[in-house]
Amino acid sequence: MLRTHTCGELNIDHVGQTATLCGWVDTVRDFGGVNFIDLRDRYGLTQVVFNPDAGDEIVSLAGKLRNEFVIKVVGTIRARPEGQANPDLATGEIEFVASELEILNESLTPPFTPGQRVLPGEDLRLKHRYLDLRREKMMSTLVLRSRIIKAMRDYCADNDFIDVETPILGRSTPEGARDYLVPSRVFNGKFYALPQSPQIYKQIMMIAGYDRYVQVARCFRDEDLRADRQPEFTQLDIEMSFVDSEDVIGMIDGMMQKLAKDILDIDIQLPLERLTYDEAMTRFGHDAPDLRFGMEIVDIGEIAAECEFGVFKGTIDAGNFVRGVNGKGAAATYSRKRIDELTESVKDDFGAKGLAWFRCEEDGSLFSPIAKFFTEDQLNAIKTKLGAEPGDLLMFIADTFEVSCKSLYSIRKKFGAEFELYDPKQMHFSWVVEFPMFEKDEDNDRWAAMHHPFTAPLDECLSELDDAPEKSRAKAYDLVINGYEAGGGTIRIHDSQIQQKVFGLLGMNEQECEERFGFLLDALRYGAPPHGGLALGIDRIVMLFAGLDNIRDCIAFPKTQRANDMMTEAPNVVEEKQLRELGIEITKKVEPLV
RNA sequence: GGCGCAGUAGCUCAAUUGGUUAGAGUCCCGGACUGUCGAUCCGGAGGUUGCGGGUUCGAGUCCCGUCUGCGUCGCCA
Numbered sequence: 191m192l193r194t195h196t197c198g199e200l201n202i203d204h205v206g207q208t209a210t211l212c213g214w215v216d217t218v219r220d221f222g223g224v225n226f227i228d229l230r231d232r233y234g235l236t237q238v239v240f241n242p243d244a245g246d247e248i249v250s251l252a253g254k255l256r257n258e259f260v261i262k263v264v265g266t267i268r269a270r271p272e273g274q275a276n277p278d279l280a281t282g283e284i285e286f287v288a289s290e291l292e293i294l295n296e297s298l299t300p301p302f303t304p305g306q307r308v309l310p311g312e313d314l315r316l317k318h319r320y321l322d323l324r325r326e327k328m329m330s331t332l333v334l335r336s337r338i339i340k341a342m343r344d345y346c347a348d349n350d351f352i353d354v355e356t357p358i359l360g361r362s363t364p365e366g367a368r369d370y371l372v373p374s375r376v377f378n379g380k381f382y383a384l385p386q387s388p389q390i391y392k393q394i395m396m397i398a399g400y401d402r403y404v405q406v407a408r409c410f411r412d413e414d415l416r417a418d419r420q421p422e423f424t425q426l427d428i429e430m431s432f433v434d435s436e437d438v439i440g441m442i443d444g445m446m447q448k449l450a451k452d453i454l455d456i457d458i459q460l461p462l463e464r465l466t467y468d469e470a471m472t473r474f475g476h477d478a479p480d481l482r483f484g485m486e487i488v489d490i491g492e493i494a495a496e497c498e499f500g501v502f503k504g505t506i507d508a509g510n511f512v513r514g515v516n517g518k519g520a521a522a523t524y525s526r527k528r529i530d531e532l533t534e535s536v537k538d539d540f541g542a543k544g545l546a547w548f549r550c551e552e553d554g555s556l557f558s559p560i561a562k563f564f565t566e567d568q569l570n571a572i573k574t575k576l577g578a579e580p581g582d583l584l585m586f587i588a589d590t591f592e593v594s595c596k597s598l599y600s601i602r603k604k605f606g607a608e609f610e611l612y613d614p615k616q617m618h619f620s621w622v623v624e625f626p627m628f629e630k631d632e633d634n635d636r637w638a639a640m641h642h643p644f645t646a647p648l649d650e651c652l653s654e655l656d657d658a659p660e661k662s663r664a665k666a667y668d669l670v671i672n673g674y675e676a677g678g679g680t681i682r683i684h685d686s687q688i689q690q691k692v693f694g695l696l697g698m699n700e701q702e703c704e705e706r707f708g709f710l711l712d713a714l715r716y717g718a719p720p721h722g723g724l725a726l727g728i729d730r731i732v733m734l735f736a737g738l739d740n741i742r743d744c745i746a747f748p749k750t751q752r753a754n755d756m757m758t759e760a761p762n763v764v765e766e767k768q769l770r771e772l773g774i775e776i777t778k779k780v781e782p783l784v
Numbered sequence: 785g786g787c788g789c790a791g792u793a794g795c796u797c798a799a800u801u802g803g804u805u806a807g808a809g810u811c812c813c814g815g816a817c818u819g820u821c822g823a824u825c826c827g828g829a830g831g832u833u834g835c836g837g838g839u840u841c842g843a844g845u846c847c848c849g850u851c852u853g854c855g856u857c858g859c860c861a
Contacts, residue, residue, distance in 0.1 A: 219824095366860080368859085416856080417855070
């Protein structure tokens with residue numbers, strides 16, 4: 191090692207000792223005579239002092255130091271003069287008096303420095319990621335990530351899980367998300383697909399008798415990005431044999447308890463809170479509700495059916511819903527203009543036809559442009575149902591169940607953040623269970639698997655597969671943390687006949703089944719144990735544990751919204767020769783990324 | 785694919801309703817300074833206002849298109 195100590199470890203106990211430090215120049219304070227450098231490495235900052243009595247040569251060399259130069263300094267540790275300790279610095283009681291200085295490498299003037307207070311634009315940070323990653327916050331987040339993954343792996347190892355790597359080059363399965371494709375050189379015209387998840391491989395591992403499988407698995411989905419979604423992301427992928435939902439949930443309960451304790455030093459009570467999918471949608475309008483606060487959705491269908499307001503009445507007559515939420519104390523901040531903006535957003539985003547609102551006045555009466563269509567009794571009933579008090583703003587959506595869910599969920603989410611209805615430091619873990627097996631695929635007018643096509647129905651729903659597939663519920667469970675889907679899993683179908691029936695419902699005929707999943711159906715016929723598992727979104731869990739609102743800050747080298755890597759400029763054009771070998775002809779010429 | 789926000793000096797931002805030579809801080813360069821820790825002080829350099837059109841006597845500002853980044857809807861088994 192070029193160094194004897196790190197920049198974070200020297201303290202008053204080292205006074206008088208000689209040491210060698212290496213690191214980056216974080217800041218320079220040049221007084222002409224005496225010269226201070228804050229030297230930085232992964233472990234911290236140490237103030238290095240260059241005194242004239244160290245000699246002209248070293249003083250002159252120290253004068254050349256600039257931000258982000260990499261240096262090696264030999265010197266002695268000295269207590270700082272009386273009254274000059276820096277309490278903000280772990281090493282603030284001492285300083286490092288340099289006797290030798292070597293510039294290991296210079297740096298160009300950086301476009302931004304890791305220590306600067308104002309964060310530069312994210313595009314610049316991504317372009318110069320090597321500088322951005324030097325920032326303390328990025329370092330602490332990646333260290334946190336490393337600790338979380340270690341805790342997960344330790345927990346799995348303690349519970350007899352076997353870590354198995356599965357292929358990155360796989361086969362395209364057109365179900366689900368768009369695949370990233372890799373052309374084959376040997377078989378021109380054929381393609382591998384990068385895995386959306388190791389789903390099938392881990393099921394095969396169960397059939398092969400490995401009993402408990404785990405993998406920190408990179409997954410790829412070629413869909414549009416969000417603040418919490420990247421095209422490649424990391425899952426803790428788990429599968430277990432001879433289990434039912436309770437066993438998998440119980441295993442993950444224990445893991446979350448350990449994570450919360452080890453990482454955040456908080457104690458969480460087990461079992462974790464549990465909601466059914468139907469309950470979550472009814473009460474919160476979403477399958478991953480933030481349970482750190484209330485503001486639950488209230489159905490006023492009974493009142494709406496009786497009132498004179500045509501929109502409400504008509505909605506109920508058509509078999510749809512009138513539901514609303516109470517924005518506690520929001521009347522003061524929500525002017526007519528802001529309510530209009532809210533209305534526009536639910537119209538634009540979710541196709542709601544409008545947003546009805548009532549303001550609870552000082553005297554307890556309800557003010558609203560539509561109040562005249564309601565009797566006094568009806569207004570009072572609304573007040574009671576939503577628990578309205580003076581200053582509250584009641585908002586209602588009259589629409590299909592789905593539109594009311596999406597609209598009210600978005601309002602609830604917005605208000606939760608805006609009115610600080612929860613402690614941002616609080617962590618809330620819960621499960622949402624019993625998802626529907628299928629949802630309507632409007633584009634193709636057929637059923638689509640809500641989770642994936644290998645999901646087992648609840649035992650009591652087996653018979654419904656034939657006559658009422660929309661009613662059948664799955665042995666599916668999602669882990670929800672603070673309103674984010676942090677993971678999800680299912681018990682799988684281990685019976686090839688049921689599997690084939692589900693494939694059939696999804697619109698695959700026998701031939702298609704054999705072509706796409708013949709190997710799985712075969713495997714199921716060779717002694718498949720009951721099995722199930724789940725996958726945890728590691729990037730999201732890191733984001734939540736770090737208190738961040740953006741998944742890119744939890745990934746060392748993330749991609750932009752258009753899936754570019756701004757540093758390497760991937761994706762990019764390739765040489766003509768490479769294309770020829772792959773038998774690929776580009777019909778639309780593109781310029782390299784700039 | 786839709787909607788929205790942003791793009792001005794290396795960086796972070798400002799620039800009145802469309803009006804003089806586009807400013808400030810920081811960074812950079814030079815100088816001064818022996819106890820700072822966002823060092824300070826003096827001087828200097830630094831601009832195709834993302835790009836392309838248009839309107840106008842005049843455009844950073846208004847209009848159209850386009851590129852890039854971010855948020856969001858669709859999408860994400």
